[in-house]
Every structure is written in structure tokens, then in C-alpha cells.
Amino acid sequence: MSLLNEETRRKLRELNLSEMIEAIDQQAQDIGYATMSFEERMKLAIDFVYQNKYNSKVDRLIKSAKFRIANASFHDIYYIDRGLDKEQLLNLSTAQFIDMNASVIFHGFTGSGKSYLACALGKQACMQGIRTRYIRIPDLLMLRDEATLTPQGISKLLKKFTSYKLLILDEWLLDDLSEEEQHFLFELIERRHDTSSTIFCTQFKKEDWHARLGGGVHADAMMDRIVHNAAWTFTGNLNMRQINAKTQNKL
Numbered sequence: 001m002s003l004l005n006e007e008t009r010r011k012l013r014e015l016n017l018s019e020m021i022e023a024i025d026q027q028a029q030d031i032g033y034a035t036m037s038f039e040e041r042m043k044l045a046i047d048f049v050y051q052n053k054y055n056s057k058v059d060r061l062i063k064s065a066k067f068r069i070a071n072a073s074f075h076d077i078y079y080i081d082r083g084l085d086k087e088q089l090l091n092l093s094t095a096q097f098i099d100m101n102a103s104v105i106f107h108g109f110t111g112s113g114k115s116y117l118a119c120a121l122g123k124q125a126c127m128q129g130i131r132t133r134y135i136r137i138p139d140l141l142m143l144r145d146e147a148t149l150t151p152q153g154i155s156k157l158l159k160k161f162t163s164y165k166l167l168i169l170d171e172w173l174l175d176d177l178s179e180e181e182q183h184f185l186f187e188l189i190e191r192r193h194d195t196s197s198t199i200f201c202t203q204f205k206k207e208d209w210h211a212r213l214g215g216g217v218h219a220d221a222m223m224d225r226i227v228h229n230a231a232w233t234f235t236g237n238l239n240m241r242q243i244n245a246k247t248q249n250k251l
Contacts, residue, residue: 003028023048061126067134068170072119078243082236089117092231093124098166098197103226105200108235111242114201117235118168121199125166133161134168138175144184154184162191172202173212186218193225206232 003024004012012021023045027033033041074093079086091097092104104121106114122132140161147153161167177185192198204212206227213219 017049019049019052020045022052057129058127061129061131062123065122065126065132065134067119067122068136069116069119072116072123074120074124077117077120078113078238078240082238083234084236085233088231088233089121092121092233095125095128095130097231098125098130101194101197101229103198103200103230105202105226105230105232106235107202107205107232109203109239111239112235112237113240114235115170116240117233118170118199118201122166122168130165131163132166132168133164134170135161136170137172140169141181141184144181158184158187158191161188162196164196166197166199167192168199168201170201172200173204173209174202177212177214179214182214182216182218186222189222189225198226200226200230 004021009021012018026048027041027045033044036044074089077084077089097104104118106117108114119134122134125132143157144154147157189198202209209227210219210223213222
């Protein structure tokens, strides 16, 4: 027997509360709920709605983040003989660094798992309702080139990527930058400074950054805005691509 008439169902749908309809219908079909008080049943129904809406929100945030490694999970990080600072990563997973508008820098050689760690940390942020975006620097600069072809294109692109509370910039400093690209990245870093958090994935140590950024005033400015309020995380001594390949071959 249904506990809700069609008019009530319509109103709940208009309020975007279809989950409440589902919860009440489930209770109507299960005799076990009959002995519960109204307060108990309402609490269970609200918990059901909350969990479903939370899951839907997280799913939307993860999808819109466009993570490079879709299955990255903080709980699946490989630590054995890798030299990772587990305590530091656990602290980062709480997303407190985002509350402080601080940055994270994953640095290490090719294949050491920088992108995986960044995506896993980004997913943790999504699970806490934080709007996140992942992008490779070559792809971002390609968007910049395309934006130059439309009126206010650069301004709109900067506004878009400034708006993310957490931005993951992969392959940072991998390629040489033109003066125009240096200026664009400076503007992005400047606008995000002290208002949001950025994760950088790079092969280069801190002492190499200035030269890779062009060695001029833009390099000075970007270094000043990034390195002094960042958690530097070495991504370990193992080639994770080789380890993952061996694991797959054993399956």
C-alpha cells in the first residue's frame, strides 16, 4: 500500500526530493518498519535522502574533475619500499591544506606515481564537496592558444580555472614555456594565490624551477607565490608503472 498520493509525489519531485519518495515506498513495502515510531521512520528516510544526494554530488564532482586516472584511490596507494611520507599524505587527505589555501607539490621521476597521488588526493577533496579540476599543462596551454582566437577568450579561461577550489596541474614545467605562456601561467597563479589550492606534479626539484619558468620576473613572482606555502612530497624510489604492469601480468 502506498503512503503517498500522486499530488504529494508531484510536489516532492518538484522539490527535487525523489529520494524521499523512494525511501517512503521502501518503508511501505517492508513490514519491519510498522513497529517503528514516526520519528524513527522519518530519521531513516532523511538519512536515505541525505546519503543518496551526497553520493550524487560526489559523483558529479568526480566526473567534472576529469581525473586522468579515473580509478585512483587514496586507500589503494602503494607504500612498500617506496619511501613515501605516509603521515604527510594522511594529513593531506583531510583537505585541511585546502582550507588554508596551501599548495601541494608532488615531485619525482617519470613513472613514480605523481599523477596517481594527485588524482587520489583530488578524489578525497571531491568526497568532501570541494570543486576540483585536473588538467595537464600541455592541454591547458592548448586551451590558451584556442582562447586567443575569441574576444575575451583568455580572460574567460583564466576565470574558469581560477574558480576551482582545488586545481591539479600535471606535467608542470615539463616543456619550455614561451613568454606568452609564462605570462598566462603567472596570471593564473596570481589569481589563485591565497584564495584556493593547487597541486603541482613535476619531475623537477625546487632548485630547477626558476630556470624552467624562464628565469625572469614572472619566474620570481610565480616562485614567490607557490613555494613558500606548499607541502613538497617526493613520490618515491619505485617505478609504479613497472610494478602495476607486473601485477596485471600475474592476474
